[in-house]
Amino acid sequence: MSGAARCPEGSRIVRFGDVVKCVNRTSRNPTADGIDRVVGLDHIDPGSLSLRRWDRLEDLSDGTSFTRTFRSGHVLFGKRRAYQRKVAVPDFNGICSGDILVFEVSGDEMLQEYLPYVVQSEGFFEHALDTSAGSLSPRTKWHELAKYEFALPPKNEQRRISTLIKQIDDASKAMDCVLEMADRLVAAILEDAVKLPSITWKPLGELLEIPPSNGITIEPTSNPTGYWSMTIGSIGEWGFVEDGIKSIRKPPHTGRSSVTPGDLFVTRSNTLDRVGLPARYPGLDLENLYYSDLLIRIRPIERIVSSEFLEHYLRSGRARTFIRSIAAGTSASMKKINGANLKKLPVPLLGCQLLDEVMSKLEAVDRVRMGCLYQREHLDLVRTRVLGSLLQGGELVH
Secondary structure (H helix, E strand, O other): OOOOOOOOOOOEEEEHHHHEEEOOOEOOOOOOOOOOEEEOHHHOOOOOOOOOOOEEHHHOOOOOOOOEEEOOOOEEEEOEOHHHOOEEOOOOOEEEOOOEEEEEEOOOOOOOOOHHHHHOOHHHHHHHHHOOEOOOOOEOOHHHHOOOEEEEOOHHHHHHHHHHHHHHHHHHHHHHHHHHHHHHHHHHHHHHHHOOOOOEEEEHHHHEOOOOEEOEOOOEOOOOOOOEEEOHHHEEOOEEOHHHEEEEOOOOOOHHHEOOOOOEEEEOEEEOOOOOOEEEOOOOOOOOEEEEOOEEEEOEOOOOOOHHHHHHHHOOHHHHHHHHHHOEOOOOOEEEOOHHHHOOOEEEEOOHHHHHHHHHHHHHHHHHHHHHHHHHHHHHHHHHHHHHHHOOOOOOOO
């Protein structure tokens, strides 16, 4: 049996392939079959069952080479690079990549609504990783996943577990909606401010103490060395992420990549929707902190434009549009920007009174956003614990 799962009273140990089947229906002419949505592995967000993105078949000038079909309610599992934890439940019919396996229950022992949580469980992912082969792009196979064993509770317990996790997911989605509205409000505040005819615009390069600079090539280690680096994981969708700071083997030969409180960074290389995202380092109780070469440091002349305002502006629609326009790279998924082009970004210079008003509004929105993020993280933790205890033979706390 995979792992050391206990089997609570009323449950029984089953093989995944005995209660689930891998659906291999195909379509050579999806348009004729009434299919108009195409899902690739990059459309599935890690850790989220919601499928929010896809391509319209009519928008793909060369059509698609994908042939595997799925229906609403099926479970989609990314078999390539399983460590990315890509699992989704679509609410529409479509066609998907061959790197996505399509699951549905077989027989009458398991509820379809319970299946996604089994696939999201730690035990299932560990089994998928243990059975993956290939160095650059490891993949697992259905016949290996079918061997995974776990404790399957009775249907009434499956229904109760599914309801509980769905309630957690619904609460998380509500927090996501508030965060989305906060983003829209920030965008509106900034857009209203920069529309004023009195606003002066300057290229970013004229507002910096020093030119934008890349960081160092880092060698991460799990052992504490006393030397640290901000990594690309330090830049989150809404700002600085402390977990993105990693221990490194040795310091650089020069101190040019050392980090000081208030430094502003943007991602130099990432997906198109995340390249150029900003975050300010708030200052932690850390010495010997540097930043990686996947980040660009920006040090504005504070008396002209504050790093706090610049961080907000770099997330605005105007700035994001500019950054996407300078992002380059042959890869369809990964793009890069450089300091030379970033210096051309037009930046609005607000007068002192207007800046104070704008920053006051932005800080109020930030307080709401931080509260939502805290609740979101708590819900994620609860969900992880529920999955960990219930789907590895634990008991549900009433």
